[in-house]
Amino acid sequence: MSSDEPRQTIYDxxxxxxxxxxxxxxxxxxxRFNSKLREAFGASxxxxxxxxxxxxWVRGNSMFMLQFGIACCSIEMMHTYAIKHDLDRFxxxxxxxxxxxxxxxxxxxTIVSKFGPRMKRVYDQMPEPKFVVGMGSCTISGGxxxxxxxxxxxxxxxxxxxxxxxxxxPRPEALLYGVLKLQExxxxxESSAVVVKPYELEEFGDLPKDELVQKLADQIDDDDLVMRxxxxxxx
Amino acid sequence: xxxxxxxETEPEAELTEPGSExxxxxxxxxxxxxxxxxxxHLNAPGFVINPNDVQSVLSDLRDEAGYDHLSxxxxxxxxxxxxxxxxxxxFADPTDEVSIVVPTTVDNPVSQSAEPVFRxxxxxxxxxxxxxxxxxxxxPDLRRILLPETWQGHPLSKDYDQEKPQLVTLxxxxxxxxxxxxxxxxxxMFLNIGPHHPATHGVLHVxxxxxxxxxxxxxxxxxxxxxxxxxxxxxGTYRHQIMPYPDRWDYVSAGLLNEWAYARAIEDxxxxxxxxxxxxxxxxxxxxxxxxxxxxxxxxxxxxxxxxFTATFMYTFRDREVIQDILEDLTGQRMMFNYFRVGxxxxxxxxxxxxxxxxxxxxxxxxxxxxxEYNDLITGNEIFQTRCIDTGVLETEVAKDYGCTGPxxxxxGVDYDLRRDDPYGYYEQLDWDVxxxxxxxxxxxxxxRMEEVxxxxxxxxxxxxxxxxxxxxxxxxxxxxxxxLKPDAGTEIYRAVEGAKGELGIYIRSDGSDKPGRFKIxxxxxxxxQALEEMSEGEYIPDLIASLGSLDIVLGEVDR
Numbered sequence: 001m002s003s004d005e006p007r008q009t010i011y012d013x014x015x016x017x018x019x020x021x022x023x024x025x026x027x028x029x030x031x032r033f034n035s036k037l038r039e040a041f042g043a044s045x046x047x048x049x050x051x052x053x054x055x056x057w058v059r060g061n062s063m064f065m066l067q068f069g070i071a072c073c074s075i076e077m078m079h080t081y082a083i084k085h086d087l088d089r090f091x092x093x094x095x096x097x098x099x100x101x102x103x104x105x106x107x108x109x110t111i112v113s114k115f116g117p118r119m120k121r122v123y124d125q126m127p128e129p130k131f132v133v134g135m136g137s138c139t140i141s142g143g144x145x146x147x148x149x150x151x152x153x154x155x156x157x158x159x160x161x162x163x164x165x166x167x168x169x170p171r172p173e174a175l176l177y178g179v180l181k182l183q184e185x186x187x188x189x190e191s192s193a194v195v196v197k198p199y200e201l202e203e204f205g206d207l208p209k210d211e212l213v214q215k216l217a218d219q220i221d222d223d224d225l226v227m228r229x230x231x232x233x234x235x
Numbered sequence: 236x237x238x239x240x241x242x243e244t245e246p247e248a249e250l251t252e253p254g255s256e257x258x259x260x261x262x263x264x265x266x267x268x269x270x271x272x273x274x275x276h277l278n279a280p281g282f283v284i285n286p287n288d289v290q291s292v293l294s295d296l297r298d299e300a301g302y303d304h305l306s307x308x309x310x311x312x313x314x315x316x317x318x319x320x321x322x323x324x325x326f327a328d329p330t331d332e333v334s335i336v337v338p339t340t341v342d343n344p345v346s347q348s349a350e351p352v353f354r355x356x357x358x359x360x361x362x363x364x365x366x367x368x369x370x371x372x373x374x375p376d377l378r379r380i381l382l383p384e385t386w387q388g389h390p391l392s393k394d395y396d397q398e399k400p401q402l403v404t405l406x407x408x409x410x411x412x413x414x415x416x417x418x419x420x421x422x423x424m425f426l427n428i429g430p431h432h433p434a435t436h437g438v439l440h441v442x443x444x445x446x447x448x449x450x451x452x453x454x455x456x457x458x459x460x461x462x463x464x465x466x467x468x469x470x471g472t473y474r475h476q477i478m479p480y481p482d483r484w485d486y487v488s489a490g491l492l493n494e495w496a497y498a499r500a501i502e503d504x505x506x507x508x509x510x511x512x513x514x515x516x517x518x519x520x521x522x523x524x525x526x527x528x529x530x531x532x533x534x535x536x537x538x539x540x541x542x543x544f545t546a547t548f549m550y551t552f553r554d555r556e557v558i559q560d561i562l563e564d565l566t567g568q569r570m571m572f573n574y575f576r577v578g579x580x581x582x583x584x585x586x587x588x589x590x591x592x593x594x595x596x597x598x599x600x601x602x603x604x605x606x607x608e609y610n611d612l613i614t615g616n617e618i619f620q621t622r623c624i625d626t627g628v629l630e631t632e633v634a635k636d637y638g639c640t641g642p643x644x645x646x647x648g649v650d651y652d653l654r655r656d657d658p659y660g661y662y663e664q665l666d667w668d669v670x671x672x673x674x675x676x677x678x679x680x681x682x683x684r685m686e687e688v689x690x691x692x693x694x695x696x697x698x699x700x701x702x703x704x705x706x707x708x709x710x711x712x713x714x715x716x717x718x719x720l721k722p723d724a725g726t727e728i729y730r731a732v733e734g735a736k737g738e739l740g741i742y743i744r745s746d747g748s749d750k751p752g753r754f755k756i757x758x759x760x761x762x763x764x765q766a767l768e769e770m771s772e773g774e775y776i777p778d779l780i781a782s783l784g785s786l787d788i789v790l791g792e793v794d795r
Contacts (some may be wrong), residue, residue, distance in 0.1 A: 065434050071791055072459055072486035074437070075531070076570065082552035097433045112794075113401060114383045115430060115438055115459040122431050144479065147470065149390040149397055150382060167409030169570055225783075 060187035064174045066102035071109025073136040073169040080172040092179050099125040099141035110138035111152040131179050134161040137168045277728040281330035286339050291345035301325050305353040307757035309742045310363030312392050317344040317369050322729045329657045348374035355638030358765050359422040366391040381458035423451055430459045433781045436541050437790035450779050461794040473720040482571040485792040489525035489735040491520045494575040500730040500741035501577055503723050505660045510711035513579035519698035522691040527558040528735035529684045532787040539784035540622050547612050557598050579713030602692050623678035627770040627782030638762040641737025646680035648673040653733040655711040665697045677785040719749050736760050756795050760788040
């Protein structure tokens with residue numbers, strides 16, 4: 001932030017670089033202040049940014065996962081949390097047992113008809129802004145169980161998904177990559193809940209936006225939300 | 236199939252043949268008039284009985300002939316009839332089997348329930364009703380078990396229309412918290428645990444009724460991960476398309492153990508001899524899987540009892556990572572191995588072999604230290620002992636009644652392990668012990684698993700020695716298996732192996748094509764979970780959680 005040049009630390013020592021600071025404000029009072037953060041801020045003890053961007057940066061770097069195990073993928077998800085892969089290194093590895101405390105949900109497994117409504121409920125209970133990582137083939141399309149009579153053909157039938165991680169199951173490294181990508185998108189302000197499915201956009205593409213929203217809203221019966229699990233007829 | 240061709244079946248069946256001749260005569264006289272025909276399966280003699288004789292026949296078989304283990308109930312629909320098959324065994328000798336076949340008409344598929352005789356029949360018959368549509372008279376609680384209450388039709392019956400959309404309304408599954416209430420009259424409280432709850436090991440829903448802090452009633456509600464495994468297997472060809480699915484039943488890295496269940500059933504059905512070398516690799520791989528699976532059981536159990544992400548959990552995952560690395564070298568995948576083939580395994584040990592041996596031996600050498608660590612951390616811990624000893628008690632006879640198998644049964648003093656009692660693979664030639672504990676409580680089950688880990692290590696060690704010395708030109712990893720397998724139409728077999736959680740059985744009926752006519756999975760967790768009610772009633776709610784953890788259920792296998 002203080003320079004256009006790559007910082008010395010990127011290609012050289014990983015110790016905090018103190019050149020700029022030393023030149024401008026002299027040596028720090030105490031070694032405790034020579035942190036990476038201080039270095040990022042440069043000599044000036046403040047930075048100017050938009051509040052939105054600051055919030056995105058904060059959100060991306062401090063994510064609380066929902067402890068949400070469904071099927072096979074949840075075992076690899078646990079491995080991602082646990083020793084060796086340690087998702088916590090990236091500020092995203094403290095699973096919360098309650099959806100009220102979580103802001104990222106990893107959907108690790110096959111969604112079946114009986115569980116679909118429950119998953120939606122858990123998703124609804126999470127506070128905004130919330131993000132979803134779909135883990136494994138089952139959350140993309142139903143995966144190897146796609147032809148099953150009871151299997152929902154992808155978690156996106158029920159909740160919006162920000163990042164899909166393919167694999168059956170994905171390796172922990174793949175999930176890590178997915179989470180990092182999500183963080184990157186959040187930091188750049190690119191990730192927001194997609195509530196309208198792509199094919200719905202196509203279907204209602206001609207309508208002006210307000211009508212579209214109204215039309216979708218009209219379809220929802222608050223008292224009795226009905227979910228359809230056979231999408232053979234959908235586009 | 237007719238009895239005439241039976242002596243030509245696989246050698247294992249022949250071994251049991253001499254004794255079973257007299258047994259069959261005894262059985263015939265025991266059943267007398269009630270046996271209206273014979274319908275022999277490859278693994279056992281089968282007797283056809285009338286739908287209203289079920290209870291008397293099964294109780295006679297249990298009390299007079301000693302068939303005290305109702306292993307599985309298979310239901311299926313033929314063109315002209317529905318059929319329920321009760322696969323019975325003896326806990327003392329699981330090779331002594333008998334199948335009771337109960338046909339009912341298509342118009343009126345009503346059959347007597349076996350629930351009054353065997354408690355385990357409760358869920359099995361509910362599943363048969365749910366998926367196939369056979370109705371059971373006298374059943375205490377015949378309703379859907381795996382599918383939502385609103386489901387239309389029975390998906391494994393002949394007239395089921397897959398294309399028909401199913402509607403599942405949110406009202407049906409509305410706020411699970413809402414019905415939590417105090418009962419005004421009896422002063423009890425209803426509480427939902429799950430289906431999304433960290434202590435339920437997946438998506439299990441436990442409906443509990445509390446009296447103060449004591450559990451008055453428990454009812455596990457399953458089906459939140461019912462992904463139609465049986466249908467998937469019925470759609471696949473025997474040769475290659477079925478094998479990937481077993482990995483996903485018990486997905487806690489127990490893939491090879493599950494694959495063996497299918498491999499054993501199809502190899503016996505199609506009469507395929509597996510090369511000895513492949514059997515040793517299978518045995519070694521399976522035991523590695525068993526260790527990985529028991530490690531996870533241990534780690535999550537500590538999580539249930541102690542709290543969140545404690546040392547034990549991280550330690551067990553550290554060890555699992557090592558095993559998964561070894562298995563990845565062997566099979567190419569961390570979890571969903573798809574390594575077994577019909578008639579052998581996919582490929583030989585990875586090159587360089589020395590490195591593989593070295594790596595595996597290193598793991599085995601470190602294991603005793605690690606087990607010592609676990610003993611310090613968990614089993615020797617006073618708090619842990621207070622939580623586990625004498626909680627979740629499952630008496631021996633009750634465990635048998637519920638068809639419990641695996642470490643759950645062995646922790647209750649049932650000396651039953653298919654690796655020894657119904658030998659397959661290379662287990663018979665190796666030197667190892669079956670662990671049993673008489674504690675009947677949560678603690679006994681945990682100890683049982685931990686000691687089994689050491690026994691598995693012993694088996695792997697011996698397998699490694701054998702593999703290392705195996706002559707290079709005799710390393711056959713696969714038998715010569717035809718490209719397309721088409722077992723004779725009407726051949727039926729029920730074969731079980733000792734999975735990580737217990738007896739994992741597969742029933743296959745061939746319809747003459749290259750795909751199974753009926754594929755039924757007998758999941759150990761399904762039967763074990765039923766016993767939760769028995770274990771936790773009258774105990775505190777934390778003990779219910781501990782009992783659930785010590786049952787070590789995997790919902791993928793419970794719901795299939």
